[in-house]
Amino acid sequence: MNPWKAQKQPFIILAPMAGYTESPFRRLIREIEPSTILVSELVSAEALRRNNEKTLRMIDFTPEEKNYYGVQLFGSEESAFIEAAKMVEDIGADFIDLNLGCPSPKVINSGHGSALLKDIDATQKMIKKLVQSTRLPVTVKMRLGFYDDDDIITNAQKLEAAGISALAIHGRTTKQKFTGKASWEKIYAVKEHLSIPVIGNGDITSAQIAKDRLKNLDGVMIGRASLRNPWIFRQVRALFEGKPVPQKPSLSEQLDFFQRHAELATAFKNEKWAMIELRKHFAHFLRGFHGASHFRSQLIRVSSIKEMQSIFDEIKATV
Ligand SMILES: Cc1cc2nc3c(=O)[nH]c(=O)nc-3n(C[C@H](O)[C@H](O)[C@H](O)COP(=O)(O)O)c2cc1C
Numbered sequence: 001m002n003p004w005k006a007q008k009q010p011f012i013i014l015a016p017m018a019g020y021t022e023s024p025f026r027r028l029i030r031e032i033e034p035s036t037i038l039v040s041e042l043v044s045a046e047a048l049r050r051n052n053e054k055t056l057r058m059i060d061f062t063p064e065e066k067n068y069y070g071v072q073l074f075g076s077e078e079s080a081f082i083e084a085a086k087m088v089e090d091i092g093a094d095f096i097d098l099n100l101g102c103p104s105p106k107v108i109n110s111g112h113g114s115a116l117l118k119d120i121d122a123t124q125k126m127i128k129k130l131v132q133s134t135r136l137p138v139t140v141k142m143r144l145g146f147y148d149d150d151d152i153i154t155n156a157q158k159l160e161a162a163g164i165s166a167l168a169i170h171g172r173t174t175k176q177k178f179t180g181k182a183s184w185e186k187i188y189a190v191k192e193h194l195s196i197p198v199i200g201n202g203d204i205t206s207a208q209i210a211k212d213r214l215k216n217l218d219g220v221m222i223g224r225a226s227l228r229n230p231w232i233f234r235q236v237r238a239l240f241e242g243k244p245v246p247q248k249p250s251l252s253e254q255l256d257f258f259q260r261h262a263e264l265a266t267a268f269k270n271e272k273w274a275m276i277e278l279r280k281h282f283a284h285f286l287r288g289f290h291g292a293s294h295f296r297s298q299l300i301r302v303s304s305i306k307e308m309q310s311i312f313d314e315i316k317a318t319v
Contacts, residue, residue, distance in 0.1 A: 011219025045075035
């Protein structure tokens with residue numbers, strides 16, 4: 001049986017986001033909504049097989065992330081994917097996700113990420129070998145196409161024939177990068193032609209939008225909105241289950257979330273790293289209250305938990 005089918009449905013997935021969806025953030029999301037499926041940020045298969053220390057650290061996860069946690073690999077070499085997959089298997093992750101979506105020039109100029117969409121037959125052959133070589137389910141996250149979305153259905157069918165277990169589609173082409181609106185119609189059309197789970201991704205900013213977009217799909221993947229509202233996953237699950245949508249927590253509870261993030265990140269590496277991590281998150285968060293931009297500009301410079309706490313105290317006293 002396809003192991004994805006044992007997960008709670010419709011699937012709700014935290015989209016991989018380089019520099020954001022590291023282990024501490026993933027754990028927090030899992031705490032907020034236990035049914036959220038987690039994926040690492042993109043990780044170079046080549047760097048992994050070379051035992052690059054920093055890359056090895058990037059795939060690390062805690063037991064709380066298990067069931068269901070996948071490592072996203074990017075690359076183009078079949079042998080690198082196969083060796084990296086073995087390493088992912090050895091650390092006990094639940095699935096391997098392949099990146100066929102990254103539009104970054106550095107990645108596509110090396111023939112990685114969404115550049116793999118340019119020669120789908122070669123990509124299909126490579127993925128087939130990978131699927132045969134690992135006992136973990138292999139999934140793909142792709143764009144609608146590289147230049148245009150004309151071949152999305154046949155491309156998706158070829159990936160399914162290669163043996164992947166699920167397919168997530170970001171409703172934009174590589175050329176579009178992050179411009180314009182994600183187009184979901186093509187994702188619905190793909191689902192009509194595939195029997196594996198198909199997950200839609202792009203521009204979901206609320207539980208209602210997630211519900212409206214789901215249609216015939218098996219799940220939704222949410223990225224940027226979760227940086228502003230990590231509680232979106234709980235809200236989406238509630239709405240999928242026909243329950244009232246829980247409100248976003250109070251400002252004070254939001255600050256507690258950061259406190260916990262700082263603690264988890266410090267335990268995962270150290271305080272210095274934790275603060276560098278959190279600064280990125282502060283830039284997206286803490287909006288919509290009096291003085292928010294002033295506090296945000298202070299928080300994106302903090303270098304210790306103590307400093308962060310004293311700004312939090314100030315916010316609590318002001319708001
Ligand atoms: C900062 C950032 C980093 C991202 N890193 C990755 C990545 O490592 N792997 C990947 O497949 N997609 C990556 N993406 C794309 C997201 O997973 C997602 O497809 C995209 O943001 C659209 O979904 P959204 O509108 O819900 O954010 C990244 C996006 C952002 C904004």
